[in-house]
Amino acid sequence: MSKKNTKYIFVTGGVTSSLGKGIVSASLGLLLKSRGFNVTIQKLDPYINIDPGTLNPYEHGECYVTEDGAETDLDLGHYERFLNSNTSQNNNVTTGKIYQTVIEKERKGDFLGKTVQVIPHITNEIKRRIKMLAKQNYDIIITEIGGTVGDIESLPYIESVRQLKWELGEHNSMVIHLTLLPYLASSGELKTKPSQHSVRQLMESGIQADVLVCRTEHIIPKEQRTKLAQFCNVALENVIECKDLETIYEVPLYLQKQDFDDVVLKTLNLKSDKQADLKDWKSFLKKYKNPKRKVEIALVGKYVSLQDSYKSIAEAFIHAGADLETEVKVRWVYSGDIDTGNVAETFAGIDGMLIAPGFGDRGIEGKIEAAKYARENNIPLLGICLGMQIMTIEFARNVLGYKKANSMEFDTSTPEPVISLMEDQKNVVEKGGTMRLGAWKCTLKTGSKLNEIYGTKNISERHRHRYEFNSEYRDEFEKSGLVPTGFNPETDLVETLELKDHPFYIGVQYHPEYKSTVASPHPLFKALIKASTKK
Numbered sequence: 255m256s257k258k259n260t261k262y263i264f265v266t267g268g269v270t271s272s273l274g275k276g277i278v279s280a281s282l283g284l285l286l287k288s289r290g291f292n293v294t295i296q297k298l299d300p301y302i303n304i305d306p307g308t309l310n311p312y313e314h315g316e317c318y319v320t321e322d323g324a325e326t327d328l329d330l331g332h333y334e335r336f337l338n339s340n341t342s343q344n345n346n347v348t349t350g351k352i353y354q355t356v357i358e359k360e361r362k363g364d365f366l367g368k369t370v371q372v373i374p375h376i377t378n379e380i381k382r383r384i385k386m387l388a389k390q391n392y393d394i395i396i397t398e399i400g401g402t403v404g405d406i407e408s409l410p411y412i413e414s415v416r417q418l419k420w421e422l423g424e425h426n427s428m429v430i431h432l433t434l435l436p437y438l439a440s441s442g443e444l445k446t447k448p449s450q451h452s453v454r455q456l457m458e459s460g461i462q463a464d465v466l467v468c469r470t471e472h473i474i475p476k477e478q479r480t481k482l483a484q485f486c487n488v489a490l491e492n493v494i495e496c497k498d499l500e501t502i503y504e505v506p507l508y509l510q511k512q513d514f515d516d517v518v519l520k521t522l523n524l525k526s527d528k529q530a531d532l533k534d535w536k537s538f539l540k541k542y543k544n545p546k547r548k549v550e551i552a553l554v555g556k557y558v559s560l561q562d563s564y565k566s567i568a569e570a571f572i573h574a575g576a577d578l579e580t581e582v583k584v585r586w587v588y589s590g591d592i593d594t595g596n597v598a599e600t601f602a603g604i605d606g607m608l609i610a611p612g613f614g615d616r617g618i619e620g621k622i623e624a625a626k627y628a629r630e631n632n633i634p635l636l637g638i639c640l641g642m643q644i645m646t647i648e649f650a651r652n653v654l655g656y657k658k659a660n661s662m663e664f665d666t667s668t669p670e671p672v673i674s675l676m677e678d679q680k681n682v683v684e685k686g687g688t689m690r691l692g693a694w695k696c697t698l699k700t701g702s703k704l705n706e707i708y709g710t711k712n713i714s715e716r717h718r719h720r721y722e723f724n725s726e727y728r729d730e731f732e733k734s735g736l737v738p739t740g741f742n743p744e745t746d747l748v749e750t751l752e753l754k755d756h757p758f759y760i761g762v763q764y765h766p767e768y769k770s771t772v773a774s775p776h777p778l779f780k781a782l783i784k785a786s787t788k789k
Contacts, residue, residue, distance in 0.1 A: 326346035468494065673724060
């Protein structure tokens with residue numbers, strides 16, 4: 255089979271961070287995929303951490319996990335949700351990974367005694383990582399560069415893009431620069447000057463932007479567009495407006511109206527007879543915007559003051575809610591504030607509950623109170639990862655009578671370690687990338703509620719945890735009604751728990767939210783919403 259001539263699109267950001275490069279990249283990926291191209295998106299992160307696995311969610315939002323077990327940036331979640339296809343460890347590269355690889359090569363003597371420098375050694379490794387995905391025969395690879403043009407951290411990436419543009423030749427690569435047009439209320443106009451400076455800074459690094467995508471609160475007047483085109487050396491039709499919208503899922507349609515995909519294909523000298531078919535996407539948006547019913551679900555977590563910490567869960571509620579034509583109002587509840595005195599007041603009027611994943615002992619007792627309240631008051635509850643472990647501890651304490659039951663994560667000397675470490679985790683010293691990660695198989699008991707929800711016995715879900723349900727207590731739990739119903743076929747580890755005689759009380763050791771996309775909402779989230787609607 256002859257190798258495809260892969261085309262490369264680089265997405266840079268200017269003026270300020272957090273403009274939505276990930277959403278623009280994902281939207282472009284969706285448009286190009288719907289035109290018949292095989293597309294993937296990767297993220298280059300300029301921080302020196304090897305991956306975001308050891309970062310506090312307040313630092314960087316959620317850590318997203320791929321099928322092959324890579325702990326990655328939350329933007330990869332957007333890519334998967336929009337493209338409905340899996341990413342891998344090669345789709346997220348950090349400065350930490352780049353330097354680690356180069357230093358390991360230097361230690362082995364791979365550079366034959368040469369002085370190791372940013373150029374060419376670091377930039378060569380960046381280029382190698384960018385091109386690595388081309389081996390999978392993609393037509394187009396979109397590469398999003400984290401941070402803002404001008405950041406010291408981003409300079410090696412910008413230089414690598416300059417070199418690649420030159421090496422790949424005409425029409426084989428392009429640069430899309432995402433920038434901000436601030437609105438000055440005093441003069442009542444959008445200002446183009448910050449964007450001009452940003453593009454000039456990019457040009458000082460040897461890169462000419464081919465397309466300008468402008469984030470704005472208002473429609474860009476023709477005069478401002480012309481000015482941007484003239485001062486930034488881009489064609490007028492290549493100045494694309496990206497206005498603030500009600501939901502991120504409107505962005506692909508908004509960009510399509512401005513022929514964004516045509517502009518990109520023309521720049522890359524690609525032709526497609528297929529028009530973008532976004533019928534299903536439009537149907538999803540219509541259902542999302544016109545719900546027939548409403549439920550309120552409490553999301554109990556310890557990082558709720560930064561909602562990006564639970565990005566995939568929030569998006570999974572949107573996908574499943576739209577599918578069921580139900581508006582899901584999320585009530586964000588900080589578990590550290592919950593105690594026996596206020597638990598009833600905290601959850602007054604909710605229809606369902608989700609106890610979120612997390613690490614560390616802060617806010618744990620509040621989560622245990624929440625699980626108890628849901629169990630005793632027949633409130634539909636889904637516990638994810640740590641959430642399932644919380645349900646286990648609560649049941650052990652209040653039903654089995656083990657008052658000091660706990661997880662070894664929070665109390666290493668607990669007399670009743672209902673959640674404990676696997677043998678192969680006991681001597682682990684390094685924190686990064688050493689958990690049970692990525693896709694693991696699970697076999698569901700025939701006739702269990704989960705078997706009914708999934709409609710199959712054998713499933714595969716993504717994991718990210720170190721501690722496990724202690725199988726020594728399995729029989730006791732089963733006899734008392736909190737039944738283990740899902741097991742890993744290789745290790746026999748307990749993956750799921752279900753409470754008998756309760757409308758919906760399910761704990762899962764894995765992260766179902768990572769597999770929810772617009773095209774395939776996750777069945778567990780749909781089941782929780784259905785159960786909450788009945789309540």
